[in-house]
Amino acid sequence: MSIIKFEDLNELEQEFIDCLFTYYESSFLQNEACGNIKTADEPEKRIIVAELSDIQRKVLNERLHLNDLILKEINEFHQLILGENTVISPMQIVVLLEQLNALKDEFDTLSNTIQKKRYSVILQAYQALDENICTQRNLKILKRMRGIRAVKVRNDKNVYPRHQILYRVLRDEAHKNGRWENLSQAVKSILPILRLEYQKNNLVWIQNEIDSKLALIEELEKGRLINSHNKQNENYHGKVYQNRKYQNRIDKLQLEINELIIAQKSTDPALLLGKKIPYNTIYNDESILHHLRDCTELLQDILIQK
Numbered sequence: 001m002s003i004i005k006f007e008d009l010n011e012l013e014q015e016f017i018d019c020l021f022t023y024y025e026s027s028f029l030q031n032e033a034c035g036n037i038k039t040a041d042e043p044e045k046r047i048i049v050a051e052l053s054d055i056q057r058k059v060l061n062e063r064l065h066l067n068d069l070i071l072k073e074i075n076e077f078h079q080l081i082l083g084e085n086t087v088i089s090p091m092q093i094v095v096l097l098e099q100l101n102a103l104k105d106e107f108d109t110l111s112n113t114i115q116k117k118r119y120s121v122i123l124q125a126y127q128a129l130d131e132n133i134c135t136q137r138n139l140k141i142l143k144r145m146r147g148i149r150a151v152k153v154r155n156d157k158n159v160y161p162r163h164q165i166l167y168r169v170l171r172d173e174a175h176k177n178g179r180w181e182n183l184s185q186a187v188k189s190i191l192p193i194l195r196l197e198y199q200k201n202n203l204v205w206i207q208n209e210i211d212s213k214l215a216l217i218e219e220l221e222k223g224r225l226i227n228s229h230n231k232q233n234e235n236y237h238g239k240v241y242q243n244r245k246y247q248n249r250i251d252k253l254q255l256e257i258n259e260l261i262i263a264q265k266s267t268d269p270a271l272l273l274g275k276k277i278p279y280n281t282i283y284n285d286e287s288i289l290h291h292l293r294d295c296t297e298l299l300q301d302i303l304i305q306k
Contacts, residue, residue, distance in 0.1 A: 003112055004119045008140075009104050012123070015138050016097045096122055124148055158205070158278030165197050166288065167298055174302040186302055187288050194288075199270070202277055206264045213253045213260075220250050 103118050110118070127145040169190050180186035224246035263269040270277050292298065 004115045006104070006107055008119065009100060009107065011138050012119075012126075012141060013097065013100055013104075015141055016093050016100065016126075019093050092125075096126055120148075162198070162201065162278065163291070165201060166194060166292075167295075169194050169197060170298065170302050179302055179304045181304055183289060183292055183299065183303065184285075187285050187292070191285060199268075202269045203264065205277065206260050206269060206273075210257055210260050210264075213257050217250050217253050220246050220253075224250075 099118075099122050103115075103122070107115060123141070123144060127148050170186060173190050173193065174180070174186075180189065224243055227246065228243060259273075263272040266272055
């Protein structure tokens, strides 16, 4: 994600306003008292959303104070305010809007890194909501959300398993030998064990990649045969491709497979494949430290509590 500008915050704020207004609009369309809600201009939209926000914020604060903010209560209150057919509460959007306003207030005092991180957290939370209930009219925001989804899929597939190995090794060693005084001490002591565990995981990852590419080659071979048949069929009027496109893709995949096989047989696949292996920088203790500082629950399990 590129550097975040104040304009980006305004665009996301407008997205939230539109999303909240959509709740209001969809819930009251059949209510004669709603008037010409579809013709509301931008100032009127913001007044409607502001009134809704005040009601939601009051209930949210009460529930937080009582430590009783459960989904059933949220949905019941939302149905009371916005209609019986509405399932999901806009309260989540209200909270994100408040977080965004707080970021806008502090924006000029923050570094680019912190600006980007806080914006990303808000956008990730928004992306996690049911996309069918929000507007997503802004193409820039939609593109960024798609990027977040792509990163999440990639992380779930590759990075998440590596993190789980790291957490398991730390907890196992803390259980066997006792907790550490500090995080730096913990990381340095488990690096040799972690390296061995990741070497095992690298071999599993390589084999999975080989299998995946072989399966793709098989699909391309089938596609090439179908394509050749279609080209020779005078009654076929669909799109056909040059067979060399299939062959070029197959050749590229075969080269990648050969590279993986060579690495698989080597003593250190990570050295040969470099960044092609997911999260290969994990061998760097600084990289591990940077990641673990945000793992509060794990730190409570492995460090001596002072």
